[in-house]
Structure formats: structure tokens, C-alpha cells
Amino acid sequence: METWNYIEYAAWGLSALFGLYMVIDWFKIDTTYSEDVLTSSREGELEAMTEQHKV
Amino acid sequence: MAEVDITSKTMDGMGPHGTKVGLLRVLGPAHVWALGVGIVLVGEYMGWNFAVGKGGAYAALIACWFAGILYTCVAMIDSEVTSTVAAAGGQYTQAKHIVGPLMAFNVGLYLVFAYTMLEAANAITAGYLFSVVATMSGYEGTLDQRPFIILVIMFLAWLNYRGVLATLTFNLVITAIAFVAILVLFVSTSGLVGAGIMQHAALMEGAASLPYGWIGVLAAMHFGLWYYLGIEGTTQAAEEVRSPARALPFGTLAGIMTLLIAATLTWYICSGVLPWEFLGDGVNGSVAPLFDTARLSGSNGLIWLLGFGTLFATLASANGCINDASRAWFAMGRDKYLPGWFGAVHPKYRTPYRAIIFLVPIALIFALGAPLDQVITFSILSGLLEYTFMPLNIIMFRKKWPLNTIKRGYEHPFHPLPAIVLLSLCGITFFAVFLGYGTQLVAMIGFYIVVSLWFHFWRYRFVNRGAQFTMPWPKPQGY
Numbered sequence: 383m384e385t386w387n388y389i390e391y392a393a394w395g396l397s398a399l400f401g402l403y404m405v406i407d408w409f410k411i412d413t414t415y416s417e418d419v420l421t422s423s424r425e426g427e428l429e430a431m432t433e434q435h436k437v
Numbered sequence: 438m439a440e441v442d443i444t445s446k447t448m449d450g451m452g453p454h455g456t457k458v459g460l461l462r463v464l465g466p467a468h469v470w471a472l473g474v475g476i477v478l479v480g481e482y483m484g485w486n487f488a489v490g491k492g493g494a495y496a497a498l499i500a501c502w503f504a505g506i507l508y509t510c511v512a513m514i515d516s517e518v519t520s521t522v523a524a525a526g527g528q529y530t531q532a533k534h535i536v537g538p539l540m541a542f543n544v545g546l547y548l549v550f551a552y553t554m555l556e557a558a559n560a561i562t563a564g565y566l567f568s569v570v571a572t573m574s575g576y577e578g579t580l581d582q583r584p585f586i587i588l589v590i591m592f593l594a595w596l597n598y599r600g601v602l603a604t605l606t607f608n609l610v611i612t613a614i615a616f617v618a619i620l621v622l623f624v625s626t627s628g629l630v631g632a633g634i635m636q637h638a639a640l641m642e643g644a645a646s647l648p649y650g651w652i653g654v655l656a657a658m659h660f661g662l663w664y665y666l667g668i669e670g671t672t673q674a675a676e677e678v679r680s681p682a683r684a685l686p687f688g689t690l691a692g693i694m695t696l697l698i699a700a701t702l703t704w705y706i707c708s709g710v711l712p713w714e715f716l717g718d719g720v721n722g723s724v725a726p727l728f729d730t731a732r733l734s735g736s737n738g739l740i741w742l743l744g745f746g747t748l749f750a751t752l753a754s755a756n757g758c759i760n761d762a763s764r765a766w767f768a769m770g771r772d773k774y775l776p777g778w779f780g781a782v783h784p785k786y787r788t789p790y791r792a793i794i795f796l797v798p799i800a801l802i803f804a805l806g807a808p809l810d811q812v813i814t815f816s817i818l819s820g821l822l823e824y825t826f827m828p829l830n831i832i833m834f835r836k837k838w839p840l841n842t843i844k845r846g847y848e849h850p851f852h853p854l855p856a857i858v859l860l861s862l863c864g865i866t867f868f869a870v871f872l873g874y875g876t877q878l879v880a881m882i883g884f885y886i887v888v889s890l891w892f893h894f895w896r897y898r899f900v901n902r903g904a905q906f907t908m909p910w911p912k913p914q915g916y
Contacts, residue, residue, distance in 0.1 A: 386576045393584035400591040404598050404794055411783060411790070420781040422457040423771060425524035425676065426909050 461526060461682035461787035463602045463787050464678040469671045469688025471609035472760060474695050475753035476552075476667030478615050478730065479559060481696075481703040483725045483749045484813070488660035490717025491873070492653025494641050494708040497717075500661025501700050503862060508665035510859035511824055512693040513849035514831045516686035519672040520846025522908065523681030526768025526788075527672030527761070528823055528830075533772065534908060535834045538900060542824065542892045543885055545769045547823040548673075553796055554816035554821035555667065556590070557803035561812070565724070566748050578722045586804050593756045594797045596764065598787045601677050608756050611749035616699060622727060626710070626734050634734060635709035645713055658869040659817070664700035665752070666820050668692050669827075673761040682846025691785030707731050759800075766792040773901040774892075795837045814874050818881050821870065825863045827855035837913035 411420070488497040515528075524530045529548055533541035565580030571580040571780035597604050626634050647653060671689040678684040707716055707726040711850050715722040723729045767789030770779025783790040802810055832853055840848060849855060870878055 384576060384578065386571045386574075390581055391586050395588045397584060397591040398500070400588075400595040401797075404595060404790075404797075407462070407598075408790060408794055411785075413912055415784055417781075419457045419784065421771070421777055423459045423780060423782045424456045425526075425530065425768070431519040 442896050458782045458784045458787065460676045460782060460789070461601060462677055462679050464674055464684065466678075466684040466687040466691070467609055468602075468605040469674050469678060469684050470692050470695070471605055471753075472674055472757050473668045473671035473692035474616065474688060474699075475608040475612040476555070476670045476757035476761070477665055477692075477754070478496055478612060478699065479562070479750040479754040480663040480666055481616070481619065481699050482727050483719065483746045484663040485660060485700070485703065486707065486716050486723055486726045487719045488657040488663070488717075489708070489713050490719065491649070491656040491660060493645060493648045494704075494713045494716070495646055496649075496654040496657040497661070497708070498704050499763055500657040501664050501704050503865075504661035504664055505697050505700065507824065507859060507862040507866070508668055508696070509693055510855040510862075511669050511760075512689050512825060513855055514827050514859070515669050515672050516689045516847045517845055517849045518831060518834055519675050519689075520682045520685045521843060523675040523678075523685070523846075524908075525673065525676040525764040525771075527675065527765065528669065528776045529765050529768055530675075531672075531830055531834075532826065533677065534910075535837065536826075537829050538774075538897060539889060539893060542769075542774050542896075543889060544823060544826055545765055545774060545797060546885070546888060547819040547826075548765040549769075549796070551639065551816050551819035551823065552667075552670065552758040552765070553800050554803060554812050554819070556755045556758035556762065556800045557807070558812045558816065559751050559758065559810055560589045560800065560804040561809050563748065563751045563755070566751065570744075583805060587801060589752065589755060590759075590797060590800050590804060593752070593759050594793055596756065597759045598783070598786065598788060598790055598793050601674075601760070601788060604756060604760060605674070608753050612753045615746040615750040615753065616695065616815065618742045619699050619706075619727065622731060622734075622739060623706055625736065625739060626706060626730065628721060635705075637709045640708065640710075640712055646715070655865070655869050656872050658866050659873055662817055662866065664703075665693070665696050666817065667757070668696060669820075669823070670757055670761040673764040676764075682844075686847035694738070703727060743890060761787050762796050763792040766796060773899050774896070777901070785809065811877070814877050814903050817879065818870065818874075818878060821863060821866055822885070824859065825867075826855075828860040828863075831856050837915070838910065839914065842914070843910055 485497065485501070488500045518531045518535070522531050522534055526545065529541055531544035532544040554827065555808050564586035567585040568580040568582050586747075595606060624630050628635065649656070668689070671685060671692060675681050675685060703726075710730045711723055711726060716726055725747050728743045728747050730737040735770065766775065768777055769775045770777055770792065777790050779795065781791045782788070835852055867878070
């Protein structure tokens with residue numbers, strides 16, 4: 383086994399870790415918060431708060 | 438409402454219209470610059486040189502500057518509209534407010550395809566770069582590129598998942614290094630410091646000046662886009678910048694100026710050292726022209742610097758593409774152009790986490806299963822369709838909401854000249870693409886016609902029409 387073979391295995395391992403992190407966190411968030419909260423984002427917030435569009 | 442402190446940590450992103458969790462407003466102009474330039478700069482490190490193969494070095498320079506005009510128009514128009522329509526989704530949101538739902542649906546898909554394909558192309562390139570490093574370090578076997586391709590996509594998706602500030606600060610650092618590397622290579626090889634190695638006169642005399650005549654110049658326009666493709670991505674940060682009216686025009690216009698400089702320097706450096714036949718063959722000849730020029734300079738320092746520059750530019754591009762594709766997908770989900778499930782925001786990291794995760798397997802499928810040139814072509818064509826929409830968009834924007842009716846962060850000069858120039862250059866580029874990739878062009882337009890029919894006859898009934906127009910604008914003129 384050469385160094386680059388170990389690096390290949392490390393790349394597979396790290397990829398799996400990053401993927402697992404996202405999937406586990408995704409599951410945790412979706413089971414902790416209601417869909418109403420998670421999908422409550424609406425566009426135009428800053429506009430409505432700071433810009434009155436009067437020139 | 439004007440007294441609401443938008444910098445408050447408890448209120449930020451939680452405003453009217455029932456928003457409980459929104460995207461985080463933490464970005465400044467430098468992040469906008471890093472997003473736009475970060476996506477594009479890889480095109481200077483590789484890809485643009487296919488334009489040399491189409492028509493020689495002079496043709497690539499003409500394409501560089503004409504594409505530069507095209508993208509300057511794009512940047513100016515984008516700066517005006519997005520500093521006013523400051524919401525995630527960029528051109529999709531612009532189309533929704535200014536043109537109509539069918540245009541918005543199409544533009545949203547152009548964006549997602551252009552960025553996801555580009556992300557896949559970058560991951561393929563990163564895998565290739567790792568194999569080159571392995572060979573240069575003395576490895577005699579054949580490196581399996583797949584784990585590196587997957588790692589690039591997974592790591593950057595994870596970074597995007599965890600928060601936009603870290604994501605774009607990372608982009609800022611690696612993009613700045615990649616840009617400085619080009620400047621250092623120019624200073625070191627052009628003769629400004631020490632002896633230069635440029636041989637423009639010898640390499641571009643006689644038949645080498647325009648080997649395929651003026652039709653070659655036209656054909657070069659296709660890959661001329663590669664110098665700047667993606668600068669319009671700055672608009673996707675609109676909902677996450679602290680001050681859209683200031684940061685978006687500033688970041689976008691500084692970005693296009695940076696790219697005009699980087700593109701011209703790149704052409705000058707590479708065409709002065711590499712023969713056009715070698716430079717123009719991006720598959721069997723010069724895959725990474727700036728890196729090849731550094732190798733010919735004989736300086737180990739330059740080889741390392743440009744090696745890292747190439748890798749960083751590739752990573753920055755993939756990173757920015759994940760950011761942009763996920764914002765466009767998220768915005769379409771939020772308006773129910775796609776299932777509303779995609780319109781979710783992570784309550785802790787404040788990112789469109791479901792959109793980010795959903796696009797990972799799609800990028801992986803293209804990165805592992807599709808040839809690079811097809812992936813790049815699909816990305817370019819989707820981008821070109823998007824640029825064709827922009828002149829129509831700005832003309833309608835100025836007509837429906839003239840300058841004295843709503844406040845803009847930036848007003849682009851000489852309207853409608855930039856729109857007309859942009860539309861004309863898009864027409865020329867479509868013809869150039871047709872010359873080389875006619876089948877793909879027709880297939881892709883067929884694809885968008887089919888999905889448009891699907892949207893019109895089926896999906897539109899689910900669109901959240903009431904929440905579609907949330908900007909506190911006056912009624913458009915004539916309505």
C-alpha cells in the first residue's frame with residue numbers, strides 16, 4: 383500500500399462523515415421543529431422593515 | 438417599521454409576513470465579490486483556452502473582450518434590479534416580480550442547472566488535479582479520482598449547510614489567493630520584474646494569427662463566456678447581505694472589474710508562452726494553461742503558487758455554485774413553484790438546508806456519470822438562456838417601474854443601450870454555440886419547452902400566488 387492509497391481511503395471516510403453529519407442533523411431538525419416554523423420564511427423582510435420606496 | 442433594528446441578533450431574519458426563521462443577514466460587499474469572482478475564476482485557470490482552439494490566440498482575445506462587454510451589461514443590469522428585488526433566488530425572483538410565473542419557473546431552472554452542472558464540472562476537475570499531484574509526487578499506479586470528487590462535493594455541501602458566513606469567508610480567502618497568483622505570474626513572467634519569457638510576436642505571426650479566419654473568431658465566442666460565466670451569481674446573496682442596496686452593486690461591479698483584469702492578464706500570459714495548437718487543446722494539450730505557463734517559467738515557487746491557485750479556484754467555484762443553486766431551489770420551493778418542503782430554513786444555521794442536501798446526489802450523479810464537456814456545455818447553455826432573459830427583464834422593469842417610482846440601490850447608465858448590446862451579443866453567442874454544439878442546443882431547448890408545458894398545465898395550480906409579490910412596491914405603470 384502506498385501513501386496515495388491511504389489518502390484515497392481517507393477521502394472515502396471523510397466523505398461519509400460529512401454526509402452522515404448532514405443526514406443526522408437533518409433528521410434531528412425535522413423531528414424537533416414543526417413544519418410551520420421551518421417553512422415560515424418569506425421574502426421581502428428587509429425591504430418591509432427599512433425601505434419605504436418613497437423617492 | 439422603520440425603527441426595527443435589522444442588526445439585532447434576536448430580530449434578524451424574523452420580520453413581517455409571518456417569518457419565524459429566515460436566512461441570516463451577515464454578508465458584506467467582500468462576500469458578494471467572493472461569491473461572484475469565486476464561481477468564475479476557475480474559467481481563467483482552465484476552460485477559456487478552448488476558445489484558442491476554435492480560432493487561434495487573437496480570436497480568444499476578441500472573444501474575451503466581447504464576452505467582457507456582454508458580462509459588463511449583465512453585471513450592470515443585475516446590480517440595478519437585484520439591489521431593488523433583494524431576495525434569494527436572484528434572477529428567478531426578478532422574473533417572478535417583473536415578467537411572470539412561466540418565465541420565473543424557466544429562469545429558476547436555468548439557474549439550478551447552470552450552477553449544479555458547473556459544480557459537477559469543478560468536482561471532476563478537482564479529482565483530476567489530485568491525480569496530477571499524485572503523479573507528480575511519484576505515485577506510479579492509477580489514482581481512483583472518485584473519492585476526491587465525492588469529497589469535494591460533500592465537504593463543500595457540509596460547509597454550506599453549516600452557515601453562509603463561514604462558506605463565503607472561505608471563498609473570499611481562496612479566491613483572493615487564486616487571483617493574486619495570476620497577478621504574481623504576470624509580474625514574474627512578463628518582464629516587469631527580471632527577464633520576461635513572453636514570445637507573442639513569434640507565436641502569433643503568419644497563419645497562427647487567425648488560423649480559421651473570422652469564422653474562428655465567431656466560434657471562439659462560445660468559450661469566451663468561460664472567462665466570466667457565473668458573475669451573475671452574486672444576486673443569490675441578496676437575502677443574506679446586510680445592506681443589499683449597497684453591497685450587491687458594489688460587490689458585483691467590483692467583481693466584473695476583477696474578472697476583466699484577470700481574463701486579459703490570463704490571455705496575455707498564456708498566449709505569450711504556449712503555442713496556440715497546444716494552448717487550444719484543453720483535453721490532450723494544455724488542460725490548465727496558467728499552471729503550464731508556471732511550469733515553463735522554471736520557478737518552483739510559481740509552480741506551487743499556480744498549483745494551489747488552480748485547486749483553490751476550482752474549490753471556490755464549486756462552493757459558490759452550491760450556495761447559488763440551493764438559494765434558487767429554496768426560493769422556488771418557498772413560492773411553491775416546487776414542493777414547499779424545499780422552502781425550509783435551518784433554525785440554527787439559518788441556511789436552506791433541504792435544498793442543499795437535495796442537490797448533493799444530483800451533483801454526484803453528473804460528476805461521476807457524465808463526460809466533462811457535456812456537463813460544461815449544459816452549464817453554458819443554461820447560462821446563455823438566462824442572459825437572454827435579462828435584457829427583456831430590465832426593459833420591462835424600467836417600463837413598469839420608472840426611475841421616479843421606486844428607490845433603487847443602483848441605476849445603470851445609458852439604458853436601453855446595455856440591454857440592446859446584451860441581446861445582440863447573446864444572439865451572436867447562440868449562433869457560435871450552434872456551430873459547435875447544435876444538437877445539445879436543440880435538445881436543451883426541447884427540454885425547457887417540455888418542463889414549461891408541465892408547469893403551465895400541472896404545477897402552476899400549486900403556486901402560492903398570494904405570497905408571490907411581497908415587495909412593498911407601488912402598482913406597475915399601466916396596471
